[in-house]
Amino acid sequence: MSGNGFDAISQDIANLDINDGARDPFAMWDTAPPPAPKLKSKGVIAMDITEQFGNAARQLDVGQLVKDPYFTLFESVGALEIMDRKMDSGCLEPGETMEDQYDFNQELLxxxxxxxxxxxxxxxxxxxxxxxxxxxxxxxxxxxxxxxxxxxxxxxxxxxxxxxxxxxxxxxxxxxxxxxxxxxxxxxxxxxxxxxxxxxxxxxxxxxxxxxxxxxxxxxxxxxxxxxxxxxxxxxxxxxxxxxxxxxxxxxxxxxxxxxxxxxxxxxxxxxxxxxxxxxxxxxxxxxxxxxxxxxxxxxxxxxxxxxxxxxxxxxxxxxxxxxxxxxxxxxxxxxxAVEVLTYYDSHSLMTFVLLFQARKPQPSVYVRTLLQHYLFADMVILGTKSIRHILDDDLAATVLPNDQLLDRDNDEIEVPNDPRHQMSVRMETFRARAAGSYLDILRTICQNRCRIRRGLCHTIADWDNLQLDSEELDVELRVFTGEKPIVDPEISTDPIYSFPLSSWAYFYKLKQMEWIVQMGFELETYQPDELAGMYWYLQYLAKTRSRHLERIRGFDMRSFAAARKNPKATADKMRAYLNAISFINFSTMEASATYGFAGALSCLFTVLGRLSLIKAPPRPYSDDTMRYEVRMKPFSCIGLPELIPFDELTKVVVQPEESTIDLLKFAAESAMGAKKGLEVLSKLSAKGAYCQGSHDSWLNNIKACLKACIFTSITIASVKKAVEAAGKDGKPKIKVEIPPSEKGYHDWWVVPKVIPVP
Amino acid sequence: MAGEAEGSKAAELPAELRYMQYEHALEKQYLPAIRALISKDLSEPYSIYVYRYFLYQWGDLCFMALHPEKPLLIGIIICKLETHQSHSPPTLRGYIAMLATSSSYRNRGIATTLVRKAIDAMIERGADEVVLETEENNIPAMKLYERLGFIRSKKLHRYYLNGSSAYRLVLHLKRTVEMTGEGVV
Known part of the structure; x- marks a missing residue:
């Protein structure tokens, strides 16, 4: 085909109206169609089907779709139009050449x-x-x-x-x-x-x-x-x-x-x-x-x-x-x-490091984030020096199993099947095989981009729910071999109370991740203004549940500690293990209580703003509150514990119809004050005490940003209260409310409304 | 997929617009205008195959806003409706793929009317839910959908070719327990 012929075709196609139906498929060729290719392949006989194809094509309507049922939208988007210059890489302007004429021999200045x-x-x-x-x-x-x-x-x-x-x-x-x-x-x-x-x-x-x-x-x-x-x-x-x-x-x-x-x-x-x-x-x-x-x-x-x-x-x-x-x-x-992650202090500091590193703004680039993943996980050796078991056992010891016989490596040496130590070792190995992946998944997930962190957590949270259930079975089995004596306290329960260490550990992390899912929702501006009261209520509910759960763990840690102290042979090292676990539980409790205080204050504040019509819900003719609640809570709908609160119940506790507006604001102010005190105490902790060794500066900046957001919340609550008290007979306070976009506030996880007086 | 761009200068509109449900027989008359209207807001065009993929299979979920007098296309919405299998239980999921209104006719509720017509048609066919994506900076589009009852279910990092992120917006049309994944044929 000559060069001219090519131009003619391109012109012809440009003029081709998609609507022209019955038309000779080869009309655009000046002469006969090109000869059939000569195929040389065993068992393949080439034959000319031009006529059959042409006839078949003529049976079709213009625009009639021919595809198999598995052809997806994604694949259809990949389709290209020949001779459309935005889609066809071979489409040339008149006189344009396929390649550049560049003189590589030319001298450059x-x-x-x-x-x-x-x-x-x-x-x-x-x-x-x-x-x-x-x-x-x-x-x-x-x-x-x-x-x-x-x-x-x-x-x-x-x-x-x-x-x-x-x-x-x-x-x-x-x-x-x-x-x-x-x-x-x-x-x-x-x-x-x-x-x-x-x-x-x-x-x-x-x-x-x-x-x-x-x-x-x-x-x-x-x-x-x-x-x-x-x-x-x-x-x-x-x-x-x-x-x-x-x-x-x-x-x-x-x-x-x-x-x-x-x-x-x-x-x-x-x-x-x-x-x-x-x-x-x-x-x-x-x-x-x-x-x-x-x-x-x-x-x-x-x-x-x-x-x-x-x-x-x-x-x-x-x-x-x-x-x-x-x-x-x-x-x-x-x-x-990122390199600093290679210095290992403890498992909790490691997770804090990764969390805060990924929260740097702007988020570190993909290459740096993959370097961090490499340092963490390459060859399944954590940080290049630690086995996964090492990290996992560290974490268990620092929460639910300080100085516990279940983590005694000597158990692995016992080969006598009826020896309880052998049985403990076997079951702990089962647990680690089950839990290690889920635990590392947390670290792996928080190495992704911010949107993917939330999406990833929404997926893995169901796995943690199952992990908790599986661990519960192991906890029950292990009791036989550890000879754990339950707490019997008729004031708490008529049943004996066991520690359930492994499932307790899983529950702790599940709650933590549920909190992160809600918090990442604030950061990514997923919620509409009228959803904020409910979502902060949910956050305080999760944090409070974690705090109560930590209380339970602390009880058992204290009991083991007390028992160990009675043993004259107990070494200082062993005592330190108890103190370390208790110190972590105390830290996490403090952090949880600051979270629920702050979230509770904001929830009440947003409820009041809703009552005063300062935040209005859109009309939403195609939706109702329950259906939207189902969309919003979908990640949690499969979680067994804590069970998802039914919408009507949630509405009642969020809206609090029996409380007066002033009482709600008073409660919000007290709650914010409590959170502020908590954050101040936290901000004075050492790197060791805050479990952020290796990233204390970032941690402190983060706490200070929370503290600023909390103080600002108190100010907003006070302004709203003043305006409500000063309101005239119509009860309308002379203020309006602005909700700053995520990155404009003091902290992405704390959406603090701004109150502006109006005449 | 494609969203709606922000408004600009308004044009005179003498009377009520005509809204028309698409059908395959209208391809010759309207497809070129539909493509032109949607491509305007796109940095990279869809091939004709993409349009036909939707229009040939779900023409009844496509609605056009037409000038009362002239044969002029002012707004368009293109959708699909399929059983969504990737999670259990399956749902009959409507998807709003493209929505565009001519820049000189914005802020008159044309896009909202088109979306409502599409959702109504989906409801008639037994849809369980409707989803779509919209660019994170496209505030007018997000407001439009949120006023109707959509909420943001997740944010999608760098979803578009130009590097900007998107929100997935979701509207449940039924309680989860009532979703069957099957529609009215």
Whole structure:
């Protein structure tokens, strides 16, 4: 087919009206249809079905859908329209060529090298932010030349074959930088791909069938960068400021490459230093950027046509230099902090570290988050040094089983089946096999993006409900072997009371996660204003339930402690184990009571604002309160304990119709005051006492933000009360209410309304 | 899928709009205008196959707002209704895929009327619930749905190609115990 014929077709299709029905399917061909392809495959006989196909097609209506029942919407969205320039990568403008005509032999000014390098850095950061390589780094013609065909040695990476003997220094610098850049991307991509992340949503690891220099050794590239730096130093022709800017770029790249290569190691003490050194390059890198001269012709959207991809070419992503540097600076800072997770203190501090690290704002980048996952979980060895059992036993010991025979490793050595220690060991192993996955899932889930954390918890919470039930069975079985004596107290119950340590532990974590689900809902602005009273009520209910549960655990821990103290052989180490568990229970109780005090205050405040019509519910003609409650509480509908409160009951306790508005506000004020005192006590705790060793600063900032939100709540309550008391005969207070968006408040988990006087 | 963009300058509208349920026979007359109206708000267009995927299978859940005098398409809603199996028990789930109104006719409740017509048609067919996604910054669209009774069930990180996040909005039309997953044929 001639070139002209092609243009004619494109014109024909452009004119083609979708509504023209019966029409010769080959009318667009000037001449006969192309000959059938010659297939050479055993057992396959090619035959021309053009006529049959044409006849069959004529039986169809225009727009009639032909598909099998399993063809989904998702697949239909993947359909492309040939000759639509937004969808068809082969669609050319008249006179347009398929590939770019770029002269790789042309000499570039040193300023232009700076310009290209800086543009590549913007593209690299755009990739880190979640855009595909195809729209970022791979739009560079120099990168394209470097990677295609895939080189296996440095010698094969010249931009132009004529450079093999005589490569200008400028191009040598660009080549070295590009090699370092792609190898850096290789390490980053491998790390992200290995961990749990969401393709496209978080990051695009797709390399479009291009190898990221896997064929060339790390050391070869590193050395090449180093040699290029030396060549540059010897050069006497370049202006000093240009020379310095180029040198900084080469050294920065070598450092970046080295850092991401080392970052996978979980033993290196120098990791923090690596990241801070890398960060130190940034100010000069940024300020010297003005020396650069951009070369827009060296980037092309067309390269995407050559890449293995099912999507049409999309525009080149433009990330500003400011945004790129900002991202990189944070990446260096966050990565240096992430390394600190490798110092293990205790299981509770570990979880606090991960929680607070992920709550940093903006959330650390995907690469850093996958590094954290790698440090935590790689090879199923926690932090590179601890078995999962170690962490799990630590956690059990620090909550429900301090210095308990169930965690005695010597039990594993007993092989006599009728020895209770053997039986304990077997059942504890069953428990660990069941619980370890769920426990690690919490850590894994909180490493995801903020939306996924909430969605993940909503899914895993059902698993924790089952884990609690399974553990209860084990608890009952274990009693036979531990010889646990129940508490018999007719004042509490006529039945003997057992400790149920394993299921107690599971219940504690289940409650904690239920609280997080509700709190993440505030952070992600999932609730409408008129839902806030109910959701804060639910939060205080969960926190109060946790507090009562902790009370129960404390009772049993205290009892074991008292018994142990009577034993003259008890060592100081053993005593410390009890004190540590009790101290954690006390801390968690304090934290729970601050939460329920604060949440209770806000719930009452929002109830009052609803009563005063300062927060109005939309008309909602298609919905009723019960149906919306079912949507909202869906994650909890399957939970056995605490059972979901029926909607009518919940309404009664939230709305409190029998309480006067002033009484509600008085209660809200007292509750907020109590929470404030609790938060103040918490803010004075040491890192050890607050179980946040390794992240005390972040923890303290978090508590202080809660404290500010709490004080602000008290102020709002007081203003509402004053306005209610001053209201005229119509009872309408002269105020209006604004609900600040999530990131504008003092703390994302505490939505504090703002009261504004109106005339 | 596609949402509704924010309003701009208003145009004169002399009389009541006409609302029309779509059917396959109308494809020739209206599909080009439907595509044009929806593509306006999209950075990357859907192929004609996507439109036909919905319109051929669920034409009765598609409604058009037309100019009272001229053959001019002013608003469009495109939906589907299927048994949703991914969790138990299954539900008959309506999905609002696309909603658009011409920028010069916004803030007149046209989109709300279209959504109501679609929901009514779904109810008639026995739908248990209706879901959709909307861009996190599209406040007018979110308000529209929330006024009708939808609530946000979850946030979807970087859901759209342009990198912005979305909310999943959900409207239950029945109590959970009454949901059968099967509709009226």
């Amino acid at each position: 040193p300023e232009e090298i700076i310009g290209i390098i800086d543009q590549l850095l913007c593209h690299e950061m755009a990739w880190h932010m979640g855009h595909p390589l195809a729209q970022t780094i791979f739009t560079s013609l120099y990168i394209d030349k470097l990677l295609s065909p895939s080189p296996i040695s440095i010698q094969q990476t010249h931009f132009d074959s004529r450079h093999s003997f005589d490569e200008p220094l400028t191009l040598r610098i660009l080549r070295a930088y590009c090699l370092g850049l792609i190898k850096t991307c290789f390490y980053v991509n491998s790390r992200v791909k290995t961990e749990h992340f969401y393709e496209e949503e978080d990051f695009v690891t797709h390399t479009f069938n291009r190898s990221l220099l896997e064929g060339i050794e790390h050391n070869d590239i590193f050395q090449f960068l180093d040699e290029t730096t030396k060549l540059l130093a010897e050069s006497e022709t370049l202006p000093l400021d240009i020379k310095r800017a180029l040198d900084c770029r080469l050294q920065f790249r070598a450092q970046f490459l080295n850092t991401v290569e080392l970052a996978d190691s979980r033993t290196s003490d120098s990791l923090v230093k690596q990241w801070t050194t890398l960060g130190d390059f940034l100010p000069y890198l940024n300020s010297s950027s003005k020396l650069g001269k951009s070369v827009p012709t060296s980037f092309s959207v067309k390269i995407q046509r050559k890449l293995a991809s099912t999507v049409p070419p999309r525009p080149i992503v433009q990330v500003s230099q400011e945004a790129a540097f900002d991202h990189l600076e944070r990446l260096c800072r966050d990565a240096a902090v």
